[in-house]
Amino acid sequence: MKTIKFLSLLATAAILFNSCSDDDDAPEEIHEEEVITTMTVILTPEQGGDAVTLQSRDLDGEGPDAPVLTVGNLAANTVYNGEIELLNETETPVENITTEVEEEGDDHQFIFVTSGSIASVDYSDQDEDGNPIGIEFSLTTGEAGSANLAITLRHEPTKPNDGSLSDAGGETDIAQSFEITVE
């Protein structure tokens, strides 16, 4: 009796063990939805003229390839209206991340750090609390020479802040700097 009970349990165990047959289904491919592959900054001269493009594009996301930079030259002593566009190009169709950042404006902020021939960067937009986001801004160049523009997008920064990276805190979603020639 006891043996039979035991043997039946053993048999059940064996069936369970074998029933988990190898499933040969291929796993589903995951396209990262939150990756930002591309940041494009369009700088349009306030007085009219051709727009200048700064772009950082990293199509393999977290992969080993570094981002590819495209940098146009700026004119000296000029005021540019700037606008930033963020894309996830790993998805088809390409996803526009800018709208997400805009919707969560109170949780995001672009920080601009400049050196060289850029005189100033000022925010031109506001979130629901009246604090800057930085999707739109204006940039004023100085005398001709070389310049550096570092653009950082912070998630959950301290808002309001003084516009510096240290005061803003939060986590970095984008950090890219551009070496620019001002002529």
Added chain:
Amino acid sequence: MNFKTLVAAVLCLTITSSIAAQDCSYTITGTVIDYHSKTALPGATILVIDSDLSTVSDIDGSYSIKGVCPGKIELEVFHPECPTVIIPMKIEESRVFDIKLEHHLEELDEVKVVGNSIGDQTNSALEETLDLETLETYSTGNIGDALKELGGVSSLNTGANIVKPSIHGLNGSRVLILNDGVRMQDMEWGDEHAPNIDVNAAGSVSVVKGAAALQYGGDAIGGTVVIDLGRIPQIDSLYGKTMVTGVSNGRGGNLVSELTKSYENGWFVKGQGSYKRLGDHETPDYVLSNTGVEEMAASLQFGKHEFTSGWDVRYSFFNTELAVLRASHIGNVDDLIRSINGGEPEVVRSFTYDLLNPRQEVNHHLGKFKYYNRFEGIGKWTVQYDFQSNRRFEYDIRRGEDDDRASIDLQLTTQTISTDFKWDAKEKFHLQLGLLGRYQDNFANPDTGVRRLIPDYTKYDIGSFLIGEYRVNDRLLLDAGLRYDFSQIDAKKFYSTSRWEERGYDEEFQELVIDGSGSQLLVNPVFDYHNVTTTVGGKYSPTLNAEFNMNYTMAQRAPNPSELFSDGLHHSAARIELGDLRIDSETSHKITVSYEQNFDNWGWSVEPFINSIRNFILLEPSGVEFTIRGAFPLWEYRQTNARLTGVDGLVYSQWSDRWKSEHRFSLVKGRDTDKGTALINIPAANLRNKIVFNHSEWNGFEATLESQYVFKQNEVPNNITVFSPEQQQDVLLDINSAPDAYHLFGFHSKMEFPFANNTKLTTSLSINNLLNTQYRDYLNRQRYFADDLGRNIILQLKFNY
């Protein structure tokens, strides 16, 4: 029961010096225990020679002889399964004395208490056991916290909630955790994956420091943690306990309750459950925001254990939801530099019980069936089937509605069937032969919307072992074992083309690509590993109070899925982790030696070891990679040759009836012998001193003051230099530097209040980090972001019934 044994063991060290009056009113009490397994031996007859005094040890081995006259006497002790011994002693006052018997038919005892004997797992390797009383003081903590009581055991922490035991400097897949005879399969490969075990379910925990316990697995290069459940006696009884613990740091506590019904005919049923809830932990200066935890565990066990045969079934469930320090979630290397240099965490909010992102949620189910049968004059046959299901969710801080969506969602299912036969009919020679088959399936849910860190895979294991032990004479015991394991891992993984080429896999593994049509490559690696483990050792007792052990073990471990396949950004740690398909098994050669002497009122032991590992697999920072989010430290798995050496020492002394002290020292050194540098994550040397005062007349009052000094780890790998986009220059990333030495004090006291009907209330008060010292620990992965825990006051009420 264990408590009595412990107290008896403590007291038995006492020597007395007072002059006694000449009346026959003294009492000898103590416990009869097995010399090797330290388990209690009931049914031993103890008599005082040349008198009519005698008694028989009861179910928990304890005995008491009243009316003993002063002077020199001799005790005669006999037990059906042990050779009779005669113990001379001098009686000057009532005393406590533990009787150790040489229990040749150890297996007999194991059957009686099957599933829980605090028996040795090996004969010759280094072993140490934590008893129930010590485990209970860690009721609101983790199993890893409790194990640190033992010499040579430390832990790799991620905050206070994730504690991975580390034995002789090794952790993760190198530490095998055996939960009631079932090898835990709970994604032990990750640094931030804690063992899914409720410390409150354990009756005792033994640690084998090395791979010598090869009946459980051949790959425990660090060691084996053997968790046994409480012992269930074969008598008609109904008993249980309920324990309530409150802690100040975390402002919460837990509730534990269990009930056992046992019968004389071998039937038993036992139920157990626990619930824990803590809010944010605190350092001396600030709240560690988002470090709360909620944990639930339950188990049910029933069966019938008789001498000739028996079976049992157990089901246990473990659920934990734990919050991970908010400030440890960072964006890129600049955020990390800021955190390391900042000194204080970037996010400090007011105390809350809320568990926010980042957080983890893990469910573990374990089912087990075991049957044994004893064949007269031959031996014992055991067969076991177990099933485990481990589901892990990790939630990160994400944009938009994805905040409620797990970033990691893994389901690991494991089934194992194992059988062994032990020939123990011969008194001098035992042989054990075992076989094991295991099937494991890992499923990484694509609904996360995040590329998988660990891919889908299936894994087969087949193992077989043979262990023999030979008792040369009463003083010398030799053992040896051989084990062979085959394992095959069959994974399906997506690689980004750029990663595939950057690793050079397109030249070596291109034939593994099964679908290259998408934007990523689908790859199907199928790898086989053949591993051999062998052990040989001996135990020699030159005198009754001295013991010398020596063991050599050669063990091989196949790489785990994380070491092979990790690939991607670990958001919460802001690091890119890369496995390597080329990684092969590592081979460890470990020699341990131990010598211990136990005198009447003091004793000491010293345990040196050397572990030389060929193709040691390690994960360390190697550089940075650039993305649009900035630079990330790159952590790569690589193989090298390594050597770990160390020593654990213990001295204890019974200064008087009331005072006792204990002193422990542990040291491990790890070298990468190929590169000539230090190994990462090797615990710092530490020194622990403990003074115990006890006054059993005051309701079993006992108070302990403990000091723990942890040295600074001076031997660390070099820091790495990274380019900081924020600072526009190369910066030295202080990622490997160790924090300063620290010194912590702890206090513990307890009292017992017995009531009628065998019920008892035990109260205890403990204070950890008594002086509220500010410190950081090298083996806490959150040391970059915040200080470690401040003072914690723990109040516990335990009711036995």
